Amino acid sequence: MTKSFGARLHEALGHRGPLCVGIDPHPSLLTAWGLTDDADGLARFCEIVIEALGDRVAVMKPQSAFFERHGSRGVAVLESAIRQLRDAGSLVLLDVKRGDIGSTVAAYAAAYLDPASPLRADAITASPFLGVGSLRPMFDAATAHDGGVFVLALTSNPEGAAVQRAVGPGGRTVAQTVIDEISQLNEGATPLGSFGLVVGATVGDTGHDLSRVNGPILAPGLGAQGGNASDLRTVFGNDLDWVVPSYSREILARGPSVTDLRSATGDVLAQCRAVLSPRSR
Numbered sequence: 486m487t488k489s490f491g492a493r494l495h496e497a498l499g500h501r502g503p504l505c506v507g508i509d510p511h512p513s514l515l516t517a518w519g520l521t522d523d524a525d526g527l528a529r530f531c532e533i534v535i536e537a538l539g540d541r542v543a544v545m546k547p548q549s550a551f552f553e554r555h556g557s558r559g560v561a562v563l564e565s566a567i568r569q570l571r572d573a574g575s576l577v578l579l580d581v582k583r584g585d586i587g588s589t590v591a592a593y594a595a596a597y598l599d600p601a602s603p604l605r606a607d608a609i610t611a612s613p614f615l616g617v618g619s620l621r622p623m624f625d626a627a628t629a630h631d632g633g634v635f636v637l638a639l640t641s642n643p644e645g646a647a648v649q650r651a652v653g654p655g656g657r658t659v660a661q662t663v664i665d666e667i668s669q670l671n672e673g674a675t676p677l678g679s680f681g682l683v684v685g686a687t688v689g690d691t692g693h694d695l696s697r698v699n700g701p702i703l704a705p706g707l708g709a710q711g712g713n714a715s716d717l718r719t720v721f722g723n724d725l726d727w728v729v730p731s732y733s734r735e736i737l738a739r740g741p742s743v744t745d746l747r748s749a750t751g752d753v754l755a756q757c758r759a760v761l762s763p764r765s766r
């Protein structure tokens with residue numbers, strides 16, 4: 486029997502600690518690392534990050550946009566990076582934030598979650614603003630192939646609140662509706678559901694109820710966007726068990742030295758562990 490994404494994530498967080506590191510090869514980072522802003526530079530960047538972190542970080546999150554901007558050669562580098570990271574034992578959360586009408590979502594699901602696809606990752610990020618139900622083909626593919634889907638709820642950027650905290654006819658915010666629908670998908674799953682949410686570490690105490698999620702919550706916005714580990718307590722209150730803090734530039738800025746990348750990762754992991762509940766880990 487193969488294990489669900491939720492079960493594999495549960496295991497990875499237990500073994501490697503509660504952390505996601507983003508691979509966001511910004512042009513400025515390529516330059517700072519002495520690399521060219523092209524597919525070759527991108528490939529070397531990934532090689533260094535994978536050598537430094539692939540065997541020790543629970544979740545690695547390549548940001549697709551930074552690969553797509555280099556065209557088909559950039560996407561080829563992404564395919565190879567996904568494979569190598571999975572071989573090194575990291576779970577790969579591909580950050581693509583896709584969303585569309587259901588019939589098109591089915592094609593995205595095939596692209597990112599079907600084992601036959603060269604871009605197959607362990608999980609992807611998805612945008613629910615065509616309705617959480619429109620993402621159903623992704624949820625079905627994830628279930629069929631032991632993958633996961635992380636759906637945006639309360640994003641780390643300041644512009645998100647106007648849409649996400651708008652109140653619908655039933656008196657719930659848009660974000661709470663997303664949270665509740667994802668919680669339903671995870672109901673009864675053990676040890677952890679495969680459907681996650683994204684809630685930024687920068688959003689403060691929003692009063693949203695995350696107590697029934699029974700799945701992972703990705704918390705970006707740490708480091709470069711101003712959030713720090715202690716903010717997790719403000720944002721999540723007592724619902725810290727399955728929060729997965731996510732850092733990109735904060736760590737990548739310490740490259741290209743493998744030793745420095747590892748030590749930056751160790752530092753943020755220690756800060757996160759100090760805040761997150763020891764109950765589940």
Ligand SMILES: O=C(O)c1cc(=O)[nH]c(=O)n1[C@@H]1O[C@H](COP(=O)(O)O)[C@@H](O)[C@H]1O
Pocket residue numbers: 507509548580610639640641642683684685705706707708709710731732733734735
């Ligand atoms: O889904 C995400 O990962 C995400 C959601 C969100 O609300 N905010 C957010 O910053 N992100 C992503 O997380 C990464 C943050 O990068 P840093 O600000 O460098 O840590 C980027 O790849 C963003 O696209």
